[in-house]
Amino acid sequence: MPGTLVLVRHGQSEWNLKNLFTGWKDPDLTEKGVTEAKAAGVALKDKGLSFDLAFTSELSRAQRTLSLILKELGQTDLETRRDLALNERDYGDLAGLNKDDARDKWGEEQVHIWRRSYDVPPPGGESLKDTLARTLPYFVTDILPEVMAGKNVIVAAHGNSLRSICMVLNRLNRDEIVGFEIATGVPLIYELGADTRVTASETLSSK
Known part of the structure; x- marks a missing residue:
C-alpha cells in the first residue's frame, strides 16, 4: 500500500517580503516564514503524521523550513535528500529585482507574460515548462517510488517546483497550472492508489 506524500512550500522569505524575484538566489526566512514553518509542523503533528524520508532543494529557505517542521515532529534525524531539481524556477535577469x-x-x-505564461522564459531564466522538465523526472525516479513503496514522504521546496509536481498529481493542463497557487508554509497532503493516481488530497491549514 502506498504511503502518504506531503508537499510544503517554504515559509515567507526575506525577498518575498521585499517583493523581489528570488529564483535561485538564497535569502533566508523572515520571522513570519519561521512561524509558518513551525505551524506547518504542528499541523502535521496534530494530523498524526510522521515521515520515513524527506526531500528538499539546494536552497536554504526550503532546507530551513523542512528543519523547523521536523523539529516540531521530533524527527530532526530524518534521512533527507537534497537536489537542485527541486530548486525554484530560475528567474534569470529578473532575479533580485523588485x-x-x-x-x-x-x-x-x-x-506578466514572464511570470504567468507556461512556456515563455524571462531573459536568461526558465519558464514553468523548463522548471517542470527538470523537476518531474526527479519526482518520478526518486520521490514517487519511495511513496509507492509505502513510505511517508515530505517534500519541502518552492512554489514553481511544487507546482510542477502538482500539475501531474492534480492532472492540470497548461492553462490551469499557471493559475494554481501554493501558499507558503501550508502542507498539501496526497494519498495515492496502486496506479499512482491521487485517491485523496487535503490542504492542511494551521489553526
Missing part, C-alpha cells in the same frame, strides 16, 4: 521596478523596465504586460 517586481515593480521590473514592470517599469520591461512593461507590465511583458513581466
Whole structure:
C-alpha cells in the first residue's frame, strides 16, 4: 500500500517580503516564514503524521523550513535528500529585482507574460515548462517510488517546483497550472492508489 506524500512550500522569505524575484538566489526566512514553518509542523503533528524520508532543494529557505517542521515532529534525524531539481524556477535577469521596478523596465504586460505564461522564459531564466522538465523526472525516479513503496514522504521546496509536481498529481493542463497557487508554509497532503493516481488530497491549514 502506498504511503502518504506531503508537499510544503517554504515559509515567507526575506525577498518575498521585499517583493523581489528570488529564483535561485538564497535569502533566508523572515520571522513570519519561521512561524509558518513551525505551524506547518504542528499541523502535521496534530494530523498524526510522521515521515520515513524527506526531500528538499539546494536552497536554504526550503532546507530551513523542512528543519523547523521536523523539529516540531521530533524527527530532526530524518534521512533527507537534497537536489537542485527541486530548486525554484530560475528567474534569470529578473532575479533580485523588485517586481515593480521590473514592470517599469520591461512593461507590465511583458513581466506578466514572464511570470504567468507556461512556456515563455524571462531573459536568461526558465519558464514553468523548463522548471517542470527538470523537476518531474526527479519526482518520478526518486520521490514517487519511495511513496509507492509505502513510505511517508515530505517534500519541502518552492512554489514553481511544487507546482510542477502538482500539475501531474492534480492532472492540470497548461492553462490551469499557471493559475494554481501554493501558499507558503501550508502542507498539501496526497494519498495515492496502486496506479499512482491521487485517491485523496487535503490542504492542511494551521489553526
